Each structure stands twice: as structure tokens, then as C-alpha cells.
Amino acid sequence: MQTLFSIACNRWDPEPDAVLQDEAITALEGGKVLLLPHLAFPLPQSEQGLLSPEFLGGHAKNVSLGPDGQIKHSAGADEQREALRHLMERFARQATTLVSSLFPRYAASLERARTSYRPAEIAGRAYSPIKDDTRLHVDAFPTRPMRGRRILRLFSNINPHGKPRIWRVGEPFEDMAQKILPRVREPIVLKNWVLAAVRATHGVRSPYDNLMLGLHDQAKLDDAYQKNAPQAEVSFPAQSTWLCFTDRVMHAAMAGQFVLEQTFHLDVAAMAAPERAPINVLEKMAGRKLA
Ligand code: SIN
Ligand code: FE
Numbered sequence: 401m402q403t404l405f406s407i408a409c410n411r412w413d414p415e416p417d418a419v420l421q422d423e424a425i426t427a428l429e430g431g432k433v434l435l436l437p438h439l440a441f442p443l444p445q446s447e448q449g450l451l452s453p454e455f456l457g458g459h460a461k462n463v464s465l466g467p468d469g470q471i472k473h474s475a476g477a478d479e480q481r482e483a484l485r486h487l488m489e490r491f492a493r494q495a496t497t498l499v500s501s502l503f504p505r506y507a508a509s510l511e512r513a514r515t516s517y518r519p520a521e522i523a524g525r526a527y528s529p530i531k532d533d534t535r536l537h538v539d540a541f542p543t544r545p546m547r548g549r550r551i552l553r554l555f556s557n558i559n560p561h562g563k564p565r566i567w568r569v570g571e572p573f574e575d576m577a578q579k580i581l582p583r584v585r586e587p588i589v590l591k592n593w594v595l596a597a598v599r600a601t602h603g604v605r606s607p608y609d610n611l612m613l614g615l616h617d618q619a620k621l622d623d624a625y626q627k628n629a630p631q632a633e634v635s636f637p638a639q640s641t642w643l644c645f646t647d648r649v650m651h652a653a654m655a656g657q658f659v660l661e662q663t664f665h666l667d668v669a670a671m672a673a674p675e676r677a678p679i680n681v682l683e684k685m686a687g688r689k690l691a
Contacts, residue, residue: 406434421504425505434642455480488660496512515663521655537650539551539647552644567651573648606690
């Protein structure tokens with residue numbers, strides 16, 4: 401199983417030729433993880449002190465920065481939190497430039513969503529199965545309906561001690577859905593409207609959102625699937641960058657510390673091969689419209 405597609409680029413504003421653009425988009429939309437082993441996000445000396453889990457507030461997994469510039473779940477003195485916000489803003493800008501340069505056809509509809517800083521070691525953290533990202537899953541969030549839009553995420557390993565981030569990458573989306581979809585139970589339609597009306601969700605959840613969340617939960621809850629499904633361990637070296645559609649790629653983060661992550665949302669219509677979007681795969685399997 402070929403899970404990675406490597407690109408030998410070391411700039412955040414690359415100028416890929418047409419051949420590389422084509423290969424990269426085919427790999428990305430086809431469910432591979434794009435690895436840029438030579439693209440680091442270096443921190444100047446003045447920011448090195450921010451490499452510590454002490455800047456993570458409360459029980460949160462990540463510090464997060466909204467596209468509106470609001471930082472959440474950070475801890476520390478005002479000055480340090482402001483420095484962290486600056487660092488994350490810079491990362492968000494560079495990530496946006498990179499994705500727009502590698503995939504010019506996405507640029508117009510690429511929506512910058514949350515940025516996160518993940519300073520805690522993953523290995524050894526204890527969570528309930530559904531919150532446990534060391535279990536293989538596709539990303540789907542209960543409060544953030546996507547109605548078919550894509551979730552594209554870009555990660556940079558900024559570990560100062562040379563420690564890689566270790567993932568497991570699972571089987572193709574279609575294979576996973578064949579196994580898990582028959583078990584997914586949909587909530588009654590009315591519940592989605594009630595959740596939206598009381599503002600528990602940002603907008604109304606579509607059948608697509610229910611099925612995706614069902615796939616996320618059922619895969620994580622299935623110990624046999626976690627153990628026996630086709631999978632490969634992947635190591636993302638310190639000072640490398642990678643990206644994938646996390647709503648399609650089955651992934652689990654097993655170990656590592658200090659990562660920056662940028663989430664983008666993308667319209668299916670911007671894709672080179674829209675038939676590979678999970679919504680189109682699931683609509684075909686379900687035989688009905690899902691959003
Ligand atoms: C995830 O998206 O499940 C976690 C990825 C990571 O933090 O490396
Ligand atoms: Fe995930």
C-alpha cells in the first residue's frame with residue numbers, strides 16, 4: 401500500500417511546473433499523504449521558549465487560533481500568548497501560500513479554518529475511544545457541519561529534539577466505508593434542526609455529516625478493525641511538512657510532540673476529480689442525496 405507522495409520542495413512559495421501540479425493533485429485527491437521532507441517551519445531564537453506544553457490551557461489537546469485571530473486554550477503571560485499568536489498567524493499565512501501555490505485550482509475557494517499548536521506528547525495520553533486520535537479515523541466534527549465540503553489539513557513537525565511524529569495510515573476510504581457504513585445509524589432528521597436552532601451546531605447537520613460522524617465513531621469503537629484493518633506506520637521527521645484530506649485518509653497519530661497544523665475547507669467543485677470526494681463516494685453507496 402503506497403501511502404505517501406513526496407515532494408522535494410523547500411519553499412513555502414514554490415512554483416511547481418504543470419507536471420508536478422498534476423501529480424500532486426492526483427495523489428492528494430486519491431487519498432495519499434503529501435510529504436515535503438525538506439520543508440521546515442523554522443522558529444527564530446526568540447520563539448524557541450514557546451516550545452513547551454506549559455502554554456496549553458486546561459485539558460485542551462491543542463492551542464487553537466481562529467481565522468478571526470482569536471486564540472483559545474492558551475496559557476501563560478499575556479506577552480507569551482501574544483508571541484504564540486504571532487507564530488501561529490505566520491504559520492497560517494505560510495500554509496495558505498503553500499497550498500495555493502501547489503494547487504492553483506484550489507486557491508479561489510480555499511477557506512482558512514482553524515490553526516492549531518500541539519505541544520503535548522501524544523503517546524500515553526488517555527482519552528475515551530471516540531476522542532482518542534491514536535485510533536484510525538476520518539475527521540468529522542459534531543459541531544461543525546461540512547455538508548460535503550472537504551477538510552484539508554497541513555502539518556509541520558517543529559520538534560526541536562529531532563523527534564518524528566508517528567502516524568498510522570489506514571485503508572482507502574471506499575474499503576473502510578464498505579465495512580463500516582452498514583453499521584452507522586442515522587439520527588432522526590428533526591434532531592439536526594433542533595441542534596441548529598439551539599446553536600449547538602454551526603448550521604444544520606446534513607445526512608452527510610451524520611454518516612461521516614458515524615464512520616468516525618464506529619471505526620474508533622471497533623477494536624478488531626483498529627487491529628486488523630490494512631494499515632501502515634508512517635514517520636514524519638522533525639522539520640518536515642505534510643498534508644492530506646483528513647476526511648478521506650484514515651489516520652491515527654501515535655507519538656510525537658510539537659506540531660503546527662492548519663485546517664482548510666474546500667468546495668468539492670474546486671477538486672480536479674470531484675467523484676473522489678467522500679460525499680460523492682457515499683452518495684453512490686447510499687443511492688441518495690446526502691446534502
Ligand atoms: C489527528 O488529526 O487525528 C491528529 C493528527 C496529529 O496531531 O498528528
Ligand atoms: Fe484526525
